[in-house]
Amino acid sequence: MIESTIAALGPWSWFVLGLLLLGLEILAPGTIFLWFGLSALVVGVVALLFDFAWQVDVGLFLVLSLVSLLIGRRLMQKLASEKGDPGLNQRGSRYVGREFTLAAPLNEGAGNLSIDDTIWRITGPDMPAGTKVRVEAIDGARLVVSRVS
Known part of the structure; x- marks a missing residue:
């Protein structure tokens, strides 16, 4: 049933996955699902523009997720160190x-x-x-x- 729904949606299934992951980001602490959700949305755009096999789409999703996660973590650490009040709890x-x-x-x-x-x-x-x-x-x-x- 899930496979038939994904096949029927085609490239739009990546947008659905991206929106679900972004929605999950709201419920979960941290910024983990944000990067996966954005990667899924990018793969959705690529899947609409180019007709790659699903294996290429999944591989692209994995690579984009890993790269965006690493870059996003580094960016978030840099932003966290620049902002804030060090005496907030004291x-x-x-x-x-x-x-x-x-x-x-x-x-x-x-x-x-x-x-x-x-x-x-x-x-x-x-x-x-x-x-x-x-x-x-x-x-x-x-x-x-x-x-x-």
């Missing part, structure tokens, strides 16, 4: 090196610092309110601060 890392003024004193090496709309726990030497501090590092969920000279 919010405190965005504040390292920045200077702030203490609204409340730092007693016994611990206190709080209001940054934007968040109150952070901080550690550092004892300092009175109004002292300018610089965030030096992150220690878990605490910011490590020092006095600005």
Whole structure:
């Protein structure tokens, strides 16, 4: 039954396969099926233009899939390394090196610092309110601060 449907569709079966693979890409994580789907669509165009045997079409599909997969992976890695926020999952890392003024004193090496709309726990030497501090590092969920000279 499947063979008769593929034979009846002829070159259009490659377009159906390509669209199915592209649809599967939406459901599956990663970008694996994208490259296979695009290869199937290219083979569909070639099959419409040239009357090759089905074995040539399958071979062309395999070669195009492999080449597009390798090139696509390399391209996706390059794009992933150029974009993004390296401190996305470490919010405190965005504040390292920045200077702030203490609204409340730092007693016994611990206190709080209001940054934007968040109150952070901080550690550092004892300092009175109004002292300018610089965030030096992150220690878990605490910011490590020092006095600005």
